[in-house]
Amino acid sequence: MTKKTGKPFLEVVNNPHKPEPKKTGNGGGSGKSATQRFGDYAIIGGAFYQIKAVRAGPDGQGFVEIQLCDFVCKIMEEVTHDDGLQDQAFVRIEGRRMDGLPLPPVDVPSTKFYSTQGNWINEYYGTLAFVYPGPSKRDNLRAAIQLYSALAGDVPRRQVFKFTGWKQIGGGWCYLTGSGAIKAEGLRQDVQVELGQGHISRYTLPPPFAADEVKAAAGLVSALLNICPGKPQVGAALLAAVARAPLGECHPIDFAVFIHGITGAGKSAITAIPLAFFGDFTARSFPANFSDTDTDMEMKAFQVKDGVFVVDDFKPSVSQSEAAKLHARAERFIRNTGNQAGRGRRGSELQSKAAPYNRSMTFITGEDLPKGQSLLGRLLILELTRADVDFSVLTELQQAASLGKLAGLMAAYLQWLAARMDRLKKDFPEKVISLRNLTKQGNYASSHTRAPEIFANLVAGAAQFTEFLESGAAIDREQAAVLLDSVESGLMQAFSEQQAYQTEQDEVERFLALLRALFASGNAHIACRLNQGPPPEGKRHFLGWREANIGIGEKDWRPTGDCVGWYCNGGDTGPEVWLDQNNAFAAVQKMARDQGETFLMSAPTLWRRMLEKELIIATEKRPNGTKQTTVKRTISSTKRRVMVLSAKLIESES
Template sequence: MQQTIYQELTSEEILPGYPRYRVHQGRIEMARLEGRGEHQTVRYVPLSNFACLIRREVRRTDGVQDELLFEIEGQGADGPLPRVRVRSSEFAAMNWPIREWGARAIVAPGQSNRDHLRAAIQHLSDPEQTTVYAHTGWIRRGTEWVYLHAGGGIGPGGSVGGLEVDLPPELAGFALPQPPEGKAELAALQTLVGLLEVAPRRVTWPLLLYALGAVIEHPMGSLYLAGHTGARKTSVSMLVQALWGHTQPHPPTNWEGTANALEALAFAAKDALLLVDDYAPTGHEGKQKELQAKASRILRNQGNGVGRARMRSDGTMQPERAPRGSLLITGEDLPPGHSVRARCLVLELIPGEVNLEALSRMQREVHRLSLALSAWVRWLAGRLEGVRKQVRLRAAERRSAYPAEHGRTTDAVARLHAVWEVVRAYWTEIGLIDEAQAAALESEITGVLQAVAGMQAGYQQDADPTQRFIPLLLGLFSSRRAHLGNRLYAEEPPLDAERWGWLWQPTANVWAPQGPQVGWVDEQGIYLEPTTAYAALNRLAMESGEPLPTPRTLWKRLGERGLIRSQERGGRVRYGVGVRIQGVTRDVLHIPGGILANSPNSPNTANNNVPDEEKPVGKNQPVGSNFSPNSPSEEAGYEVQV
């Protein structure tokens, strides 16, 4: 409490010598006129049993929207009251004293007294004005770039004074030290390079480059470190998070947080790395779906660089709060969804791969990692705009070196290589490596990133609906949840009936269909009824944790992959074909027999041409060994239906 609170404070006078408001005997009082003319007098009535002043007007900005706060300190009968911050929007209601200071703070009854108390506080105060930043990352201050962290800011000349940063509690540890210089800077960077020895280079190089690239600008994607429990993925990730000064024994956040809370942290952690730990969907099915939906929302927003649109109560739009940093995710499982996985660069850590000796050494020196990052930030501050342009340009130029099944993988890996080129320039400039060492590292990193790009296809194919379609379809029949009928004869089961969802009833000496009928089968393949087949397939897919896309999208993708027949008519590609089924033409989805013969669930025998080193890919082969390859095909007579 400053001394002015104890003194007699006054506002402008209501009569000569009588101020309208005053602080007297530790409380705020208001002048009240009594009488008339020559007999008019002034009597003071208390508005509260405490005195308080607005010391600072704080404009708190998150980089998108500003909020005005009043920083208030007070004095009560029992002594000083703690300094508090009150939103300007709620200051006038005067409900905040009892909320902030409890029952000791008494406001005189009556709305008029509340209004006067609000006016009195404003009249008696002469607040300073200041700006408080509610995010990390780069801001433009005059002609220089300054990087904000929990402890202030770093510019081209090192630490910058006069900055106040107020971060969420989860990010309160994101404080960088004064950037080192000379030998101290080289020593800090040598500690940073030690991170590469903690785990295989296919893991540590992408982790390090992704973290260093987080300071440059927001990447369109996340880094996902997967592994079984006990693989030490969290321990390794915590070392990377420690670059920002977070040395607490637990990650800044995890997937137990709500989606809104995770969105807010991803927004506040601008130009920084945020570790979201332990994606492990277990337990009740409802909990699994809730976690999957949360992960899908966060990872899509990160990959697309957008946030959720929101409206205010008055119907106007709020500013969008998109993720502005880099997300490092750890988990025992990968989130479902082909497009979600495509927005992550997946690294896998196998139990036993972590070098425990190197891990322990790095954990003992963990405080030195933030020194390395602060030096990196200072170096970037003097050339940030040029570096950003260089990374974008070089990432586009390096795409051809990293072909991948999905374009987002190519973009992500090419960006890591572009970040490496900036890091190499920095390390060479300060003398950490020479040209020969830089060339050797260039070759090593290129090989690592090419291997990482190559591995992404497997992670994405597991969630690709076109890859899952045939196993799901065969699973319907093997689990007796659906069956196929005979395309030619309604009263007979198809050949190889057991394979198509029929069960032999020995007591009746007949084949009995199991589950709903989703289509028909003959020598030329399978003919699915689109509506019933999709309903049964999607139910099974949802039980496995990954629902299928809409029918229109699914059929389109299957047609593009050649898994169902398609034909162009009238300038449009159609995937429904007209086939005579038991004497009636029906719109169906035709899966050629060769597709089923080459499916992963079919054995590699002489009767089905699974592609391997000796046998090429077969086309339009029989569905099974009981089907004759010489059966007439004209009855299929498929044609496109509009």
């Protein structure tokens, strides 16, 4: 018997009296009071309870109801997010508190929901929901939610893709876009693609144009080619890049297009046109810029698979430290694009994790160029001035973009590609290799070893797009030949200009230019190798010597700065300059720093490059057969190791 009720104890256990839930005044009072039992759990008064068997009652089979929480919730669906790196599963949960207050729908990662240590209720609902304390309450609550959610059958499941581009779904190729998936039969809207918030969500294509609409839009292709009448290479590169972008599934895109020029040249307006082929974009809605974090920029470039991606506004700051950070960010992004590799990552248990990398056809805009020959070799550089753009043509293309004509044309191209993807995955790489070999033989693109490959990729993409237009009768065979010839000739012009950018960033040429600047500015000098005095007349000023007054009516030549080498007038091939490698390199590095720059190459690599260019005219063989870039020479009766160059190389620019 209990003192409080006067009833037998077992009767109290089997029929416990539970207080009415308190009203909070904000729930509407619509919580359920009916009891619904399922397995070892039940819903009583709008909350989950555990029904636990106890040895009680006449037959020893009593039970007790243990309240787990103050709400009821249900798994509405299981969602799998495929981001191209790994699948992440979520459960969408909706619920109601026992006082009738609706709990907001939440997407809980499956790893948190099913974890025995999970605390997802507090994380997602905060103080709105309460779970009673106890060693097994959370496990039992998870089991109750799972069983309750499956009462009417299996929980619905769906897949959400977090990237654009080609994906095999149901045995066929589909191009994922924000509006669904484009396949050979047209646009499938039952495929869900969620790219995230911000401008990245603008990657949305309409249903593919019909044949007559494609024919009507074919004139826009000619307009794009003529967007810069005085520089046909610009329009050719833009069109070829648009055509090449969806073929990334067939052959990786390991280069980018860099559009640079002074402010007001129309860089952003021009670049927005190829981007508008893939969604609702303008010059004010680019998906990325150089103020983004490295990780954000890399992940977005990974998301935009087989599409055009733009990183806007490469403009180094007046602050040297900020400029250095921006150059480092650009170098990392462009180098990873060229290498088709992302930054390696490790999980909490030091296990290797898949890293995002650039899977797009990338355009970069900027007022300056990245540093280094190697980086420029991964780029096709297009330079714009304020007089280059035909703004009437630009306006026509912008209006077409706003009406969805560019996106509709691209959707039709993708529909055409979808039926041919299996064949193209085999044939397209072979076509690129064939064109690359022809490009090397014809010497169309010789600025860098990567240039023939980039040229071949763009021409192969343009050829595929031309075939699409011709096959749909949008243009005839003669027009197709003229179109492709225009693209090829424009690209040849573009690649013929790349050599100038490579020369500007050639560290060997830069070393020699800085060395000449040292002498011209009076920060270093070359001495005569016989007596450490001035070199022969007529050459002294160019080699860092200045005329100075030493008395009334008397003048003499005095050296400036440190001595970095010696002049020899009697070399086998004419006058020579013998450089002290250490002094010369240190002086050039200091000169670069004084200009707010850095000399990017190490000394040993620089000497090897100069040897490869045959600028070092005297070498010695090492025992292993390799050439040593310094030789022994006598300077004022003393033997020293020096690097021997032609004096003409120092006295004047090549």
